[in-house]
Amino acid sequence: MQEIDDNTVSKQAKVTVLTDDIITINGKKYHLVENHENGFDEEKIEERFNTVLDKYDYIVGDWGYDQLRFKGFYDDNRPESGIDNKISHLEDYLVEYCNFGCSYFVLEKENKSSTNKKHHRKNSRRPRKKRSTNAVVHHNHNNKKVHPTTNNRRKRASSSKFKIRKIGEKSK
Template structure:
């Protein structure tokens, strides 16, 4: 039988309220930007906070069915931010994913990570040119390869005539 380490099972975040709008979570300083309907609850944050959230510039905590849940957001100009986790989309998140009128809070990290500039590298190898498979096939069968002009000509000699709506057919 395996023993469970008490420290790992009951790991809680350490939340300290410094002023009305400045708190620390695990030693990192945050500003309480918004506290809608008194959604900020120090004890529940200590219970539910996950260190994964520390990478985000903003942390939003919202309440639904007496449960606190978190969502992380980045500054809009951060390269790692997607459409769904840019802070400019906070209102969309609150409307679409939160209960109407729910209590929530928004924390902004004081020392945000510097914005990294992404330089895309061309990591793909250049493709080797392969002969056109239809041209190779046609060379063996002594047939001409199809061209786009033939396809256009075929389309124009269709047996169907396009008529305007309301025009009587002959």
């Protein structure tokens, strides 16, 4: 594992508290949805925030051993979200990955990325191409004409030289 030099760490985030439940982080507006056990700490967020979190709709900050850590979540209807990154699984995350009874906070981005509704509509796929009726005529091994759109595969398989025998049956 590579050590991180203090000079390579990104600069601090700019956190501004506008009201009790609205803040900005680097100019992006968030709503403080939940502040369990006073987990929200403006100074620590400024120190630890990473711009990678900008892509998420929700940011959860939880405390463990006096360290603040972040986890990003997407809105439930976002196509790029996996099951572990959906905000509906926040409770599971808190139970499984956070210290019991820890302080935490949940920030919701004000202007969430819009979802592409084409991905959510039923039957949004392109219709399949129809096979051409002017297809090339092929010949099977008996020199009979075989049209690719007909069900000649079964006929060819049954007329093959190999016979299927049941287990225990002796070959002739």
